[in-house]
Amino acid sequence: MHIRIERDAFVDALGPVQSVVEVKKALPILSHVLLDATPEGLSLFGTDLDVGLRKQVAAEVFTPGAITLSAKKLYEVVKELPSAPIELQADQDLQVAISCQRSNFRLKGLSREEFPSLPNLHGDGELLLDAKLFRDMLRKTLFAVSSDQTRYALTGVLLQAHSTGLNMVATDGHRLALVRLPRPETSGTAVIEALIPKKAMVEAVKIARDEVGDVRIRLSDNQLILQQDTTTLVARLIDGQFPNYDQVVPTFTPNHIDISKDALHGALRRTSAIMGERTTPTEFDFQAGRVLISCVNMDLGEAHEEVEISYTGEGVKIGFNARYILEFLSAVDSETITLHLTDPLSPTIFRSAGDERYSCVIMPMRI
Template sequence: MKFICEKQKLQEGISISSKAITGKTTMPILEGIYITATKEGLTLIGSDMDVSIETKVEANVLEEGMLVIDSKIFGEIIRKLPNSQIIIETLENEIMQITCEKSVFNLVYMNGEDYPEIPKINENLSVEVQQSILKSMIRGTSFAIAQDETRPILQGILFEVKDKNLNLVALDGYRLAIRNEFLDNDSNIEVVIPGKTLNEVSRILEDVSEIVKITFTNNHILFNLSNTKIISRLLDGKFVNYSSLLPQEHKISIDVKKQNLQNCIERASLMAKDSNSNLIKLDVQDDTLVITSNSQLGKVREEVSVNLQGESIQIAFNSRYLLDVLKNIEDDEVVLEMTSGVSPCVIKCKNNDNSKYLVLPVRLLR
């Protein structure tokens, strides 16, 4: 194998493909990047068997071939080389030589034929979404993925295509995040994608209007960007019936400027940090929301103007759960809907119906 490639292009390809390499494997070959060189250019693959990322890199291939090279040392070497052309070729005794200007590295490589086969996806059932929209939807839900392993299905995000809508849903038992966008597609799809996969997808997606094609099988999902493919296994099992968790009615509605509320909660939460619950109390009277927090460190009181419809209410929350929601809402004004101090709070945009969040309150000891 022998090829010539621009350093920046090769470095970008290594960065993308190595996102799937976790280092938590009993197969040493999976700690490497699988490189194939053909007349069309280079293909780089990284995988941990659950997630595989394949990306194409422009190169002048003088001699075709394939090999596997340790991703960590290869990535470090390429990153530190001058911004110039790199020549990579295989020598005898499974040695790969990297030459760039006056730098020469000789590395031991592994046999490409020993690399596990990547799942083949038949691209029949598919949907298409703008990259920027999908990136925003993942960002707006992934924070609510369950972190504990007692219910594996909740470590994923529900990816649902229904009634010409794409819905992404995540919940962890304390909060629920729903994002939806119109999708001109009549398919009915319901799969659960590991949260880890979607976070990697989000890092590769760009804030552009270009399309990402998403294809499904019974066990896998494929995200096809122009030069990069991400293949992931799906989680087994049925996701929670999330629509049954949403209250059908409310007695209290509070309109508030999102940034004002977020700033007040961020300041109030400084006093709540010495407890695991990050407890803050909200007291709504007329058109004023008072936020307080008491701890061994001291106490704090914040006020923010609101528009209240309904009765006054006192309710307490884990401040982190509220802040996660507010940081991911893209509207300037939010609406908080409640029924009592012990029932869930629904938070949504005032001027946009593409997101809905539910947060459970903390019960206060009387």
């Protein structure tokens, strides 16, 4: 293999690929990135066996070929090189000479035969979504994914696309984030239901961050295939039963409370400063026209805030994990938030005012 490639393009392609590679894997080959040079250009692929990422980048290919190199070390070397063409040339001893102006390196590689076989990238049907829409759906759900590996089915995001609707939902058992949209007319006809690992969706956010073009989603052999332009993400789906989330979302809530997003965010940030390492419930005392927000820490002290609200019902006191509300607030852009509340022991729905397409259901804490 012998190629010439622009340093900036190489760094831009190598960065995302090396981020999915697991450095501490028992198999050394899984800490490597596969470089595959063909007459069409250079392909980079990295995987941890659960998530894989392939980037295609333009390169001048003198001699086609393939080799694997340490993803971390290759990235560390290339990103420090000047913005100029880089030449990479592999020899028969699986060593790659890297040269750029007056800089020269030699990295030891491994044979491509040791690298995991590339997955099938031809799935059944195709869901086509605007990149900005897809990223926004992920931003509004990812924070609710569980990190508890004993609850395997909750460690991912559920994506559903049926004839008329498009849903994305995540839950950790204490809160649930749900985006429910009409299906875009340009999305195709593929019916999809997939439980996707959080790591894959974090990488998907990076893929869709440019907000330009469409994201193509397919399923194949219990894998998700996500493509945008020259990037392909492959993820092994979670084999588990996601809970019936419709049973979690309250259908009737007698109390509706409107509150400024910025005012609520500021009050919670300030009262949270008094929290210790243990999760302490934050008390919300809803009264006509105002809410009193309090946090008491027996070791550190207490904090109290008063925020104006639009509410004329009877007084209600309820406790919440403030972090859950803050993460919801960071995912919405509206100026006003509406709380749909039943009683101190029932889940509360948090929404942008006047918008039922996005809901965050939060379980209360005893106070």
